[in-house]
Amino acid sequence: MPPLHEIAHLSHLELLTPRPEESLEFFTGYLGLTRTGAEGDSVFLHAWDDYERTTVKLTAHSTSGIGRTNLRAAGPEALDRLVSRIEATGRGLGWRDGDPGYGPTYVFTEPDGHEMGVYHESERYVPPSGLVPALKNQAQARPAHGVPVRRLDHVNYLGAEVVPNRDYARDTLGALVTEQIVLDDGNVAGSWTTFTNKGYDAVWTRDWTGSSGRLHHIAFATDTREDILRAADLALDHDVFIETGPHKHAIQQTFFLYVYEPGGNRIELCNAGARLVLAPDWEPVNWTEAERARGQAWGLKTIESFHTHGTPPVPDTAAAAVDRDLADSRVR
Template sequence: MNTALPEEPVYDVAQLGHAELLTPVYEDSLRFFVDIYGLDLVAEEGGSAYLRGWGDTELTTLKLTAAAQAGLGHVGWRAVSPQALARRVAALRAAGVEGEWIDGDVGHGKAYRFRAPSGQLMEVYYESEKYHPTGARKPYLPNQPQAEIHRGVGAQRIDHINILAPDVPGTREVMARTLGFKLREYLVPPGQGEVGAWMSLMNKAHDLAITREAEPTSGRLHHLAYAVENREDVLRAADTFSQLGQPIEFGPAKHSRTQGFFLYVIEPGGNRIEVFSGGIHIFAPDWEPVRWTTEAGGRSTAWGLDVPPSFHGHATPVLV
């Protein structure tokens, strides 16, 4: 298996810009994301709500759309410049990944929309509207996007997304070649092929996780994660979820891979949502991807907490 970095790393794509989640219970999901998860509602139009975390610099990072079933509508990756966007579109087309230009949406300009080899709808764009706080949301430090106003969990900023793929190495290789994702860690259990890959665009532990789809389908979502500032905020989130009657699926605990502190819940529409903090940061330009064969020391997580069956069995859309 080839895990080598490209001859010249590509840094044309900067970040996970936004994601769209579909929900069959729009009002209940919106209430969860605003009152419990703590995102701010920016706008509502066309059957969708546009939201952001208090630490997001963009106007909106989550689009919540009413639909017949839960799942990922699309995920957006932001390029570093118009020229970089043009280069990545050319790379996608050269790799046989065809798409189309769309005019944009609330908070961002034109985007090139395509379907990843794993079936999820994605887009890459550059033009984006910044958030400009006013009143009580204006921070006293000008290098903050807004004042630290917590509601519910107080999710700070969009962090990463985990998608399912029938072919993990094939999907990650296309994402590396076309958009510049760097492989940081990957999992190959004894006697199996590659079942997981953790990739980042710059120096985070991961912006994108790709895990193996166990069912004869494609295009599904495992989870979307927003970050909080520290481990204590994850613990506080556990108390908040419990106090507000939101069942916890998994955690709080520490991941072996990425070393992030985590907590998972299933929002009312059925999508898995993570509260995430920390994670390794990668500064070496010649980082060698870490190959895992099992969890650390045979443990399910870094400190030994077992993974619930639902974590490997549930994804959206749910198969009937």
């Protein structure tokens, strides 16, 4: 088993959208991210307390989904060890130039085919005039509009199988498995892993279509539960589609709201309170089918689209038709 915390944290990721202008308005106007630059078909966005330059790279594309997820190594030596372990698995794609403000990035895929990158060199975010915070230990002044979200919290991937990705994250990247859904037949339907002392940074959920490389959702952290309640009210004013919530998960105990951005990607706004996983020998908490059938923490039943909607849509499925209908309704 590799040592814990050689990956310092989940850094920034690329989100693909077929509606770039509307998606940009969602991220800046509704979520309160700050636009920091552009390159080609991509726009770089910053959450107000992210110490690095980029939180989301929003890229115009023919469809929705996730591009590369970037992870920051704890140091140069940790990066070397991570790259050696990745190369030993045969999943490495090689070194690439990082996004603006980031050093050389070693790119690879996990078993389901999601593209990931690991790097160490990084420039600190410098706020422009007008966004300089009053408190010097804060990256940027808190925006006066939108939710606003503090940082990227986690990413939930859809995978054809969960266990190979869970094991890769644990055995190659040094993740700690914190919670899982274990079905009656022994199959794992979802696995929550962390690189830090948060409850989770990366999740793999089984894709009911059997497809590979899709996205369930990305999540942003808010300061308080009240921020999430406010986000629900703001969604009405911004014509943002609310899928489910506000409510509280049983798994990880996260207070949540799920919405769709105009490109079709599911976005979670979450607040996990003060719950941390500090035990280095933490044993995974397994949830059974019967326990999951009870719904969320306070009894809300899991909405059907939570099991069927993913991006990019899979052609010729009932879920894809529903997704198209939802997309059409959001632009009327």
